[in-house]
Amino acid sequence: MRGPVFIDELEAAVPGAVIGRNLEAIDPWLEIAADQLLPACRWLKDSCEIRFNGLQCITAVDWFEPDPKKAAKVSWEPHTELVYHLWSTISRVSLVLKTKLPRWQDDTPGKPPEVASVVGVWRGADWHEREVYDLSGVLFVGHPDLRRILCPEDWEGFPLRKDYEMPLEYHGMRGR
Amino acid sequence: MSQVLEDDQRIVEFDVRTDEMLVNMGPQHPSTHGVLRLVLRTDGEIVSELEPHIGYLHRCAEKIGENLTARQWIPYTDRMDYLAAMNMNLGWSLAVEKLLRYEVSEKARHLRVLIAELGRIASHLVGMGAYGLDLGTFSPFLYAFREREKILDLFEEACGARLTYSYITVGGLTADLPPGWLQRCEAFLDQFEPVIREYHTLLTTNAIFVKRTAGIGVLSPEMAIDYGCTGPVLRGSGVDIDLRRDGESIYTAMYDGYAFEVAVMKNGHYPRDHEYPAVPRDAVLGDCWHRFFVRMLEVVQSMDLVRQSIDRYSRCKGSLGEPLKLAEKLPAGDAYLETECPKGQMGFYLISDGSAIPWRVRARSSSFSNLAVSPELCRGCLIADVPAVVGSLDVVMGEIDR
Numbered sequence: 001m002r003g004p005v006f007i008d009e010l011e012a013a014v015p016g017a018v019i020g021r022n023l024e025a026i027d028p029w030l031e032i033a034a035d036q037l038l039p040a041c042r043w044l045k046d047s048c049e050i051r052f053n054g055l056q057c058i059t060a061v062d063w064f065e066p067d068p069k070k071a072a073k074v075s076w077e078p079h080t081e082l083v084y085h086l087w088s089t090i091s092r093v094s095l096v097l098k099t100k101l102p103r104w105q106d107d108t109p110g111k112p113p114e115v116a117s118v119v120g121v122w123r124g125a126d127w128h129e130r131e132v133y134d135l136s137g138v139l140f141v142g143h144p145d146l147r148r149i150l151c152p153e154d155w156e157g158f159p160l161r162k163d164y165e166m167p168l169e170y171h172g173m174r175g176r
Numbered sequence: 177m178s179q180v181l182e183d184d185q186r187i188v189e190f191d192v193r194t195d196e197m198l199v200n201m202g203p204q205h206p207s208t209h210g211v212l213r214l215v216l217r218t219d220g221e222i223v224s225e226l227e228p229h230i231g232y233l234h235r236c237a238e239k240i241g242e243n244l245t246a247r248q249w250i251p252y253t254d255r256m257d258y259l260a261a262m263n264m265n266l267g268w269s270l271a272v273e274k275l276l277r278y279e280v281s282e283k284a285r286h287l288r289v290l291i292a293e294l295g296r297i298a299s300h301l302v303g304m305g306a307y308g309l310d311l312g313t314f315s316p317f318l319y320a321f322r323e324r325e326k327i328l329d330l331f332e333e334a335c336g337a338r339l340t341y342s343y344i345t346v347g348g349l350t351a352d353l354p355p356g357w358l359q360r361c362e363a364f365l366d367q368f369e370p371v372i373r374e375y376h377t378l379l380t381t382n383a384i385f386v387k388r389t390a391g392i393g394v395l396s397p398e399m400a401i402d403y404g405c406t407g408p409v410l411r412g413s414g415v416d417i418d419l420r421r422d423g424e425s426i427y428t429a430m431y432d433g434y435a436f437e438v439a440v441m442k443n444g445h446y447p448r449d450h451e452y453p454a455v456p457r458d459a460v461l462g463d464c465w466h467r468f469f470v471r472m473l474e475v476v477q478s479m480d481l482v483r484q485s486i487d488r489y490s491r492c493k494g495s496l497g498e499p500l501k502l503a504e505k506l507p508a509g510d511a512y513l514e515t516e517c518p519k520g521q522m523g524f525y526l527i528s529d530g531s532a533i534p535w536r537v538r539a540r541s542s543s544f545s546n547l548a549v550s551p552e553l554c555r556g557c558l559i560a561d562v563p564a565v566v567g568s569l570d571v572v573m574g575e576i577d578r
Contacts, residue, residue: 019199020362025509025510026274026277026509026510026511027510027511027512028274045281053401053402054401055404056404056514056521056540057512057525057540059525059536059538061535061536062536063218083510083525085512085523085525085540089401089415089417091388092422094424096512116241122404123399123402123403124403124404124405124545124548125400126548127544127545127548128278128404128544131544135236135238148231149230149231150230150231150234151231151234152231159236160236160238162242162503174301
């Protein structure tokens with residue numbers, strides 16, 4: 001990674017966006033505040049000298065330990081984390097952005113947390129965000145057509161969450 | 177919709193004009209490369225909108241990965257791109273080794289190149305043969321599978337399986353090659369080289385094939401990068417990216433010392449293009465024909481790489497090394513690695529909390545992003561062009577749905 005020059009420029013262009021970083025990790029990452037995600041991504045793609053024109057992957061990680069005995073020993077608070085893997089095809093530099101979201105919006109179980117959609121920045125985010133919504137339950141505000149992509153349209157629940165339980169039955173088929 | 181139509185109680189549901197049709201292709205369909213459902217909105221023969229519906233092969237391998245150790249998850253990677261399972265195993269193994277900061281032995285490195293490139297040839301043979309099948313010609317399919325059988329026989333001798341190998345594993349490979357394997361592999365290559373000319377006659381220069389693929393489904397480089405398209409789809413649009421040369425150091429180190437050319441058009445020329453049929457006059461950079469041709473060129477490059485790796489593997493002194501323990505503890509942290517698989521760039525993301533079982537595994541499939549661009553490519557084309565476009569993207573549903 002070419003020095004943190006562009007990180008300072010990002011902090012200047014989008015104040016309050018970068019709230020954490022680890023540049024010594026195996027994949028250096030920046031933590032972006034959830035409400036500044038869209039302007040930060042737009043800056044990284046359009047205005048940054050290393051133009052991050054490739055969005056390779058969006059991953060949602062459910063940091064929640066369902067076993068209460070183990071939950072008492074972990075060092076983090078339960079939350080949902082979104083990881084964006086960016087790449088610049090021009091400069092061949094890659095960057096990881098991480099965003100922390102609450103597990104449920106307003107702590108209401110069943111209401112997916114909301115974050116801005118980056119479809120306007122990278123068109124490829126369309127299907128990735130649909131998959132994250134489908135499997136991990138994150139609502140992307142501004143997505144043109146947010147519906148399930150891998151699970152059937154009338155599926156209930158978000159399978160990749162750690163506290164997900166298979167439904168007892170689905171259209172007459174036994175679930176568990 | 178006119179007011180009269182809206183008030184008519186007999187007309188229900190979809191807002192389809194009376195001269196429009198909603199045509200459903202799939203999920204059971206001979207031309208959709210697996211269980212893919214394409215819903216076309218057509219005006220006669222012209223497609224105005226294409227919508228892919230996926231998820232019919234979704235097995236939630238990522239959830240299963242949260243209950244197994246890294247080595248135990250390798251058979252699940254086999255079943256993603258099942259036509260190039262060796263490359264899937266390699267991608268995941270390298271991602272785990274990146275997190276562990278582990279380097280395999282020199283001999284294992286050369287054997288991995290050998291196996292990965294043979295897997296690339298096998299996958300492109302299917303891509304090429306099945307593409308001919310999509311367009312309605314059956315012979316290239318059988319010719320391609322005749323050669324693929326020989327590669328599968330070689331793989332079966334090496335690891336015991338024909339399709340889902342789990343051969344390349346974290347820390348190396350599960351076993352060394354049996355005696356005589358290298359000779360049989362060289363014999364296969366010697367016999368395969370002249371056969372490639374047959375494929376060019378059957379498909380690449382075939383007037384019907386050119387008419388059905390040249391100028392169809394043109395993908396601009398900007399759109400390809402914006403949608404995250406990778407592999408032959410990206411190189412067919414003229415973008416010079418190949419992770420074996422441009423990727424992360426743990427992956428490019430595997431190809432250190434190997435000479436190969438990236439199959440992409442530069443300044444109007446493909447590498448060594450005097451040896452191949454000329455680009456047809458109607459072909460536009462970024463169309464189906466170019467994506468197909470890139471795969472044909474990659475087969476030749478892979479054959480050359482296999483010969484180099486056979487030579488370096490047989491001269492390598494030292495042992496293959498043992499793979500890591502089945503329940504090897506992973507250090508806390510996360511690692512993402514993309515490798516150049518035959519269908520594109522396949523990425524594996526692994527988050528570990530310090531135990532042997534990962535916290536989260538994620539497979540970023542190249543076909544997923546490649547298929548996402550198909551609605552853009554098929555807007556305004558004829559129904560018969562839809563299998564041509566989807567076939568040229570060379571998608572495999574196991575990878576898309578995981």
